[in-house]
Amino acid sequence: MEAVTLTAQGRILEGTAEEPKEILWCLGRCLNIEKECTLRSVFAMASRYPVLLRTSPFLEDAARRCAASPGKGETTRDFTALEFAKTVELTGAPGEPVMNIFTTLRGVPAQAPGGTNRPETGEIRFHQLDELLGLPLRLGRIRHVVYGDRTGMLECDTTFTLFDLLDGIAWEMSFQGGSQQCSLRR
Numbered sequence: 001m002e003a004v005t006l007t008a009q010g011r012i013l014e015g016t017a018e019e020p021k022e023i024l025w026c027l028g029r030c031l032n033i034e035k036e037c038t039l040r041s042v043f044a045m046a047s048r049y050p051v052l053l054r055t056s057p058f059l060e061d062a063a064r065r066c067a068a069s070p071g072k073g074e075t076t077r078d079f080t081a082l083e084f085a086k087t088v089e090l091t092g093a094p095g096e097p098v099m100n101i102f103t104t105l106r107g108v109p110a111q112a113p114g115g116t117n118r119p120e121t122g123e124i125r126f127h128q129l130d131e132l133l134g135l136p137l138r139l140g141r142i143r144h145v146v147y148g149d150r151t152g153m154l155e156c157d158t159t160f161t162l163f164d165l166l167d168g169i170a171w172e173m174s175f176q177g178g179s180q181q182c183s184l185r186r
Helices: 039-048 050-055 057-068 162-173 180-185
Strands: 003-006 012-014 030-033 081-091 098-108 137-146 154-156
Touching: 003 039, 003 162, 030 137, 030 162, 039 050, 039 057, 039 137, 039 162, 050 057, 050 162, 057 162, 081 162, 098 162
Parallel strands: 003 030, 081 137
Antiparallel strands: 003 012, 081 098, 137 154
């Protein structure tokens, strides 16, 4: 599978250093992201290639709010990074089985609760977009959950496409945008 790379400045590169002639052709390609990428890099990409903003009504608003945000180092003390991951979940027993495949964008806390080795991830919807833009963004793993059994959950490496990232972040941005007062009440 051909791969593309998202740079920290929001550029998409094919191969070593060339930008694609047609960005829509890259949506299904395997995605790599530079280590320095942040959520701001994703919105910079969407603004650099405006046709990508048309993939979701939430991207345009989020990209506009990102462009209006004054700095580049915005973070929250709650998270050290953002992790974009996939989940495959089989539900429905007893009854008709249903398989759902979805992506999530979650915050990675600095300390693992209860002293576990792997930090649990946290909800980002309780944070304003401005607090998330400067956090490092990384691609996570795929979680396979069968009938809600989180103790028997399987995690393994996977690949993401450029479309996975755009669609997943647009979905998460659909929960953003409330006033800070509303977030404080939760």
